[in-house]
Amino acid sequence: MLDSPFTDLDRPPLSQAALTRALVRPGGLWSGISVVTRTGSTNADLAHAVRDGARQGAVVVAESQFAGRGRLGRVWSAPARSSLTFSVLLRPDPPLSEQGWLPLLIGLAVASAVRKVAEVDVRLKWPNDLLIGERKLAGVLAERIDSAVIVGVGLNVSVRPEELPVETATSLAIEEAVCVDRDPILRGVLREIETHYREWSEANGDVEACGLRAAYLAVSATVGQEVRVELPGERVLTGTATGVDRAGRLVVSSRGEEHTLSAGDVVHVRPHSS
């Protein structure tokens, strides 16, 4: 395509050796990074690894996925090499009652890295969709297996408009971000996850003490908004999102009553104008 601003040079392969050298160190969170050319789902791969007793900090990155899983039973599809599709294995220490914040922590870490490395104004739709305006740039899927949590991230990097799976999505290339190179973005994301996770773990999951709640709310596109929440079971709740509770649940005030929601699809009724 002669008139396309994109070329395959925008899509170099990731190097397992270089990522490992940069990120795996004694005393650090990341215990091993494996880059696979093609797999069904990196979350599914780590689920197998958990059953085989894998350590905290294992990371699987896929150049392409053919059965990527999304939240609420959806699929996640992305063309080869144009996205970051990876999962991390965590074995969190904070009490189970506080672990609902873990998927939000990962969303925040991805957003922080994207802001720093790609210099785009990204916000978080509860619980952890990364939005630019109202278009989705990235999603996070957390799955628990006993005491382990596998968190998968799908982030559209150099995906072209005609390759987007849905028209409500976007990519860093489409948003003309200063960086559309997966390697520095992945390094930034893994470093941010490590920092936020260490601070949260050291605070034993206290989101006030480690500043996680404040940092999350500062980039929340949802809290303070009028929302329509599509709940499991085809129920819908409309109201004002007023906060996120200790367990990471969205608090919605509707007709004088307060509801705490642990799952659902948020639609912003009056989105931010930026």
Ligand SMILES: O=C(O)CCCC[C@@H]1SC[C@@H]2NC(=O)N[C@@H]21
């Ligand atoms: O629905 C969402 O927004 C969450 C999408 C999460 C997709 C990622 S891609 C890497 C990892 N492996 C999967 O199968 N899913 C997650």
